Amino acid sequence: MGEATWLNWLLWLPALGMVAVTLLPRGRDSLVRSVTFSCMVLQFFIAAILYQRFDGTVAGLQFATDVPWIRDWGVGYRIGLDGLNVLLVSLTAFLGPLVVAGAWSAVHKDVKLFHVMVLFIQFAMLGTFLAQDLFLFYVFWEAMLIPMFLIIGLWGGERRIYATLKFVLYTAFGSILMLAALIYLVLYTHGSSGYMTFDLRHLSGSQLPLNTQLWLLSAFALSFAIKVPMFPLHTWLPDAHVEAPTGGSVILAGVLLKMGTYGFMKLGFPLFPEAARAMMPVIMTLAVISIVYGACLALVQSDIKKIIAYSSISHLGYVMLGLASLDLIGIQGAILQMVSHGLVAGGLFLMVGMIYERTHSRAVADYGGLAKMLPVFSVFFTILTLASIGLPTTSGFAGEFMALLGAFNAAWPAHLAGNDLPLILAVIAVSGVVLGALYMLWLAQRILFGEARAPHAPLTDLNARETAILVAIVAAIFAIGLFPGEPLAKTELAAREFQQLVAGETIHLGSTR
C-alpha cells in the first residue's frame, strides 16, 4: 500500500506541478523555472527509489494501484511497474529535469506556458508507460499530442506551424484507428467472457479468429509505427525534430519515440500473438529498411539536427528488430536500446541546442575545428558520438549488439528450416552499424576538427549548468554500458514472459548469461 502511493506520487507530481506553475504570477520567469525544475528533480528521486526497490525476480505488477474509474465499462485507474516499463519510466523521470535545465536560457517567450506544457507532457508520458488499463493508456497516449503540438508550434523554428500540424495529424490518424480496434477488442472480450473490462491483464485477443486479429493488430501497429517511426511512416519526424525547440526535440527523441516501440511490446504483440507471429516478417523487413534507410538519409543531411533525427529512425529500427526476433536476448537488447537511444539522442539534441543558442546555426558547413574553440563541448560531443555508434563500454553497444544477436539467434533456426529471409535481414541490419559509424564520425570530424570556424566566433565554452546536464547523461550512458546486467536483471523476467506469450510454443532458448 505504502509503495503504491509512491508510484502515484511519481505520476501525479508533474500534474501538481502544472497546477502550481499555472498559479504563479505572470512574469516571474526564474521562479517558474525553479518550481518546474524542483518538481522534476523530486519526481526523479521518487523514480530512482522505485527503481531501486523494483524486484526483477517477481513476476507481474509492482507498486500497483487498481481503482475503478468508469465502473459501467470496466475502466479502471490501473497503474503499476513491471519489467517492461520500469526502465522507460526511469528514463522519462531522468530526462525530465534535464529538459527543464536545458531550456533554462533557451526559452524566453511565454515561459510559464512552456513549463506547464513540459510538465503536462511528462505527466502524459509517465501515464502512458504506467497504464495497465487500455482506456487509461489511450487517454494518456492521445493526451501527449496537445502539449507537443504547442511545444513545437509555439517555441519552434521557422516552419514550426507546418511541422507541428504534420506531427499531430500523422499521429492522430494512427490513434483514431487504434481507438476503433481497442473498442472492438473490448467488446469481443465482453461477448466471450461476459464482463466488460479494459484491464490489460484480462484482455487478450488470442481467442479471436486470425483474420480479425490481423485487422486489429494492423490498426494498433499503424498507430505505433507512426510514433516509432518505421519506414514508410517516418516523414513527420525530420520536420518535427528540426523545428522543435531543444526541449521538444529531447522529449521527442528521448521518450516519445519509445512510445511506439513500447506500444508494440506492451499491447500490439501480446494482445494479438498469432497475428504478431504472422506479421513478423513484414515488421522485421520494415525495421531493417528503417535501419538502413534512416542511416543513408542521415548520411546526406547538411543540418546537424536532421542528421540526429534520421539517426533516430535507424536506431529505433534496431529496437523493432530485437522485438520482432522474439528471442530473449533480442527483446532484452531492444529494451536496453530504447533507454540508450533516449539518453544518447536526448544528449545530442541538447548539445545541438547549446551550440545553436550561441551561433543560431545548425548547418554542418558553418562549423569546423570546434575542438580548439570549445574543448569541453567537443569532449562531450565525441563521447555521445561514440555512444551513438555503439562503441563498447557505452550503452549503445549493449543495446544494439544484443538486438542484433537476437536477430541472428532467431534467424539461424529459420535458416536451417529453409527460410533465409530473417538471416538476410539480420545481415543487412549489421550494415546499419557501419553506416551509423560513417555518418556520426563524419559529422564529428566536420564540426570538431579541421579549420576553426563558426558563426559569431569567438564562442564561450559550456557553462556549469550545461556541463552538469551532460555529465549526468554521460554518466548514465557509461553506467549502462559498463554494467548492463543491472538493468537487464530487472527486465529479464518480463522479457521472458513477453517472449512466451508472443512466441507461443516455438521458443528457442538462448540464455542471457
Next chain:
Amino acid sequence: MNWSEVAKAMLPEHLLLAGMVILLTLEVLRGRPRDGFVVAFLALAAAAAAALTLHVESYTGAPFSGHFSVGPDASLAKFALIALALPVVLISRDDFAETRYYVLLLASLYGACLLVSSDSLPTLFLGLELMSMPVYALVLLAQLRADSAEAALKYLVLGGTATATFLMGVALLYGWSGSMSTAVFAAALGSSDTLPIAGVVLVVASLFLKAAIVPFHGWAPDAYEGASVPVTAFMATIIKAGVLFAALRLFETAPVTRPLVDVLAVLPLVSMIWGNVAAIRQTSFRRMIAYSSIAHAGYLFFALLGAGPGRAQAVIFYVVVYGIMNVLAFTVLPRGTDDERSDRLESLQGLYQRRPFAAIMLAISMLSLAGLPPLPGFVAKFLVFRNVLAAGYTGYAVLGLVASYLGIYFYLRVIQYMFMNTATADQPAGHPRRLALAASLLCLAPAIVLAFFPGWLLDRF
C-alpha cells in the same frame, strides 16, 4: 386529474412560465431593461434546481396520462437543457436589453422541456414547434448585419418545411397504427411495411432538418453567422440538444433494422465528413462553428444506431459535453463593436498574448470538440462509437472515426491562431466582462468534473 401531480411534475415548466409571465408584466408596467436579465436568470436557476430535485428524487409521474410524463431521465435531460441556458443568459445582457429577448428564450426552453417529457406525437410536435419558433425571432432580434434578415427568413422557411414533413410523417404513422402515442414510432422501426417506414423516414428527415444534417444543413451556416453570439450559442447547443432529445424520445431503446439503418447511418456520416471538411475553409468563427455543429449532429445521430440503454447514455452525455464546450467557447469569444470583423478567425490571432484566460478556455473548448483526451469530448466520442460498434456496424464506426479525424485540423487551427500567430492589425480589445467570466466558470466546472469523473454522469442512467 391530480392537481398536485400536475404542480410537481411540471415544476420546471411552471417556473419557466412564471418567469415569462413576470417578464411580460414588467414589460407592460415599466421598461427597466436590467430587470429582464435578472428575472430570466432567476427563473432559469429555479427551474434548473427544480429539474435537478426531481431527478435526484427519481420522481416519476404522468400528470396528463398518455401525453406528458416525467421520469428521472427526462428530469436529467431538462436539467441539462435549462442549466446550459444559464451561461447563455449571462452573456446576453450586453447584447440584449429588451425584455422580449428573455421571454423568447424562456419560451423556447419551455418547448424543449415539453418535448423531453412528451408521450404522444402531438405533444412532441407542440414542444418541437414551441422550441423552434422563438428562435426564428431571436435570429432577427440582434440585427447586427444586413443579411441577418435573410438568414432568419431562410431558417423560417426551412423550419416550416421541417414542420410540414414532421406532420406528414406523423399522419402516416397514425394512419398505420391508429394511435398517437410516441411508442408508435418505435413500433414502426421494426416494421417492414412501406407505410410505417415512410412515416419514420419523414419524421427522421424533419429531425435531420432541424439538427442540420447534410443535405438539410443549408440554413445553419447563414443562421449561425447572422445571429448574435448568445443566440448562436443557444441554437448550437440547446436547440440541437432539444432535437436530439426528441429523437431519443421517439427511438426509445428500439433497435433500428435494415432498410432504416442505412438512412440513419449514411446521412450523419456524410454530415460528419462534409461538416468537418467545409469547416476548414471558413474564415468566420461562427460559420466554422456552424459546420462543426453539422458534424456533431452527425455523431449524435450515429449514437442512435446502437439500441438499448446505451443509446440514451451516449446521446445525453454527448449533448451535455458538446453543449458545455460550445457555450464555453462563446462565453470567452472576444467581441468588438464591428460584429463582422470581430467574428473573423484572424481576429483571434495572438489572443493568448492579449487575454490568456480566454485563449486557454477557447483552446479547451476546441480540443474537447475535436474529441482529444483528456478532455470530456473524448469520452463522449468514445461512447458514441462504442455504441455503434456494439451494435455490430464496424464499417460505419471506422468510417465515422476517420471522419472525426478530419475535424481535428480546423480545431487545431483555432489554437494555432490564438497561440502561435502574432496579432497583425488592430484586433478587438474585447475587455473581459465579469458576467462572461462567471459564465465561463459555470461551463468550466462541469467540464472538469466530466473529464475526470465521467462516471458521475454515466451512473445516473
